Amino acid sequence: MRAKNSIIQNIDWVLFWTFTALVLMGWFNIYAATYNEEHQSIFDMSQSYGKQVIWIVTSYAMIWVVMMLDPRFFTRLAYPIYGFCMLLLVGVLFFGTEIKGAKSWYTLGSFSFQPSEIAKYGTALALTFYLSNLGKKFQGFFTRVKAFLILILPAALIMLQPDTGSVLVYAAFIFVMYREGLSGNILLFGLAAAALFVLALLLNNTTFELPFNLVINGHVTMIIVIGIICLTLYYLFQKVKGIRIALAAVFIFIAGYIYLVDFAFNNVLKPHQQARINELLGIQSDPTGAGYNVHQSMIAIGSGGTFGKGFLQGTQTKFNFVPEQSTDFIFCTVGEEWGFMGSLVVIVLFLVMLFRIIILAERQRSKFSRIYGYCVASIFFFHLAINIGMTIGLAPVIGIPLPFFSYGGSSLWAFTILLFTFIKMDSERMHILS
Numbered sequence: 078m079r080a081k082n083s084i085i086q087n088i089d090w091v092l093f094w095t096f097t098a099l100v101l102m103g104w105f106n107i108y109a110a111t112y113n114e115e116h117q118s119i120f121d122m123s124q125s126y127g128k129q130v131i132w133i134v135t136s137y138a139m140i141w142v143v144m145m146l147d148p149r150f151f152t153r154l155a156y157p158i159y160g161f162c163m164l165l166l167v168g169v170l171f172f173g174t175e176i177k178g179a180k181s182w183y184t185l186g187s188f189s190f191q192p193s194e195i196a197k198y199g200t201a202l203a204l205t206f207y208l209s210n211l212g213k214k215f216q217g218f219f220t221r222v223k224a225f226l227i228l229i230l231p232a233a234l235i236m237l238q239p240d241t242g243s244v245l246v247y248a249a250f251i252f253v254m255y256r257e258g259l260s261g262n263i264l265l266f267g268l269a270a271a272a273l274f275v276l277a278l279l280l281n282n283t284t285f286e287l288p289f290n291l292v293i294n295g296h297v298t299m300i301i302v303i304g305i306i307c308l309t310l311y312y313l314f315q316k317v318k319g320i321r322i323a324l325a326a327v328f329i330f331i332a333g334y335i336y337l338v339d340f341a342f343n344n345v346l347k348p349h350q351q352a353r354i355n356e357l358l359g360i361q362s363d364p365t366g367a368g369y370n371v372h373q374s375m376i377a378i379g380s381g382g383t384f385g386k387g388f389l390q391g392t393q394t395k396f397n398f399v400p401e402q403s404t405d406f407i408f409c410t411v412g413e414e415w416g417f418m419g420s421l422v423v424i425v426l427f428l429v430m431l432f433r434i435i436i437l438a439e440r441q442r443s444k445f446s447r448i449y450g451y452c453v454a455s456i457f458f459f460h461l462a463i464n465i466g467m468t469i470g471l472a473p474v475i476g477i478p479l480p481f482f483s484y485g486g487s488s489l490w491a492f493t494i495l496l497f498t499f500i501k502m503d504s505e506r507m508h509i510l511s
């Protein structure tokens with residue numbers, strides 16, 4: 078049995094200290110975002126910043142447990158852990174506490190736990206185990222379907238809560254599949270579908286006037302244009318075998334997709350979600366309603382200037398102009414009090430973590446460890462890009478936390494276990510050959 082001190086020697090200290098720096102910076106920003114002059118001690122357990130100390134300390138305890146485990150624990154129990162996470166997601170639908178319209182939390186006294194956070198970890202392990210046991214390439218229709226089913230099950234259960242933001246995180250796993258051999262055409266198809274989705278929304282309530290007093294709506298116009306494009310392509314490539322059937326199928330699919338987008342937007346999404354998307358796309362402007370959070374967040378970040386207003390000096394922060402400022406909108410506290418330079422430091426630290434994870438993933442001798450590393454990087458990247466993007470008006474407000482910064486034990490524990498499971502695998506890379 079290897080000596081325990083070998084674990085400490087082989088641990089990647091770049092990731093460890095980057096993690097520690099981000100956690101401490103997050104803690105001080107939670108303190109700034111929820112500062113109460115009557116409770117000035119940062120260790121005051123009656124305040125959110127005092128409670129965050131508990132989550133931080135227990136996170137380091139979890140790190141110790143993870144680092145003591147045999148790395149085979151994660152491969153052998155990948156599916157059982159995934160199954161347990163699915164049970165938690167099912168259970169919260171029946172026994173969970175509804176908060177802000179979503180039944181996403183288990184509550185016991187003052188303690189709350191959100192299973193959708195830990196479900197990302199279970200899904201990462203299950204997908205990794207499945208992909209690592211395939212052949213050299215990720216090929217075959219049913220092979221891909223099985224991989225997507227691993228993602229669809231937790232996403233569907235979370236959607237029933239409903240928690241749209243957490244559902245969208247599962248899209249990040251597409252990067253893992255791409256690294257393992259998923260065709261780039263599928264990524265292009267996804268980007269094309271996203272572009273068509275946005276265009277369909279932009280033209281949702283638009284009409285066009287034609288000669289002879291004819292008026293058609295935006296969706297009909299899109300379908301006519303696509304039909305003209307398909308007819309043109311058929312004229313140019315009519316000698317290609319099967320082109321008629323292919324173009325007909327493309328036309329029918331796109332036309333159906335356009336009306337599906339319209340149906341989903343008007344009948345599936347809730348009014349506040351519709352309003353947020355319309356605000357983001359510039360279809361409507363409501364700075365006192367749907368766009369209030371983002372509007373106030375942008376004011377806070379912009380007012381920070383180059384070097385910020387100083388710790389505990391943020392006016393937007395101090396007077397609670399930005400809702401959810403200690404959770405989803407924690408980055409606007411960074412921007413207001415630390416300014417552009419402080420925000421840059423935070424982003425650089427996250428990028429260091431992401432690039433370091435990818436570098437370590439590529440040096441793994443175990444396929445399982447490499448794939449898992451990309452799962453971790455993909456999840457962190459999605460959270461970072463979307464959370465910061467929504468605070469500056471570049472992404473829809475979907476309510477996902479900024480790793481290690483947003484207040485709460487569920488997300489901090491999940492991100493910690495997610496990261497240090499990979500660090501554990503990397504520390505044992507010389508001993509793991511399969």
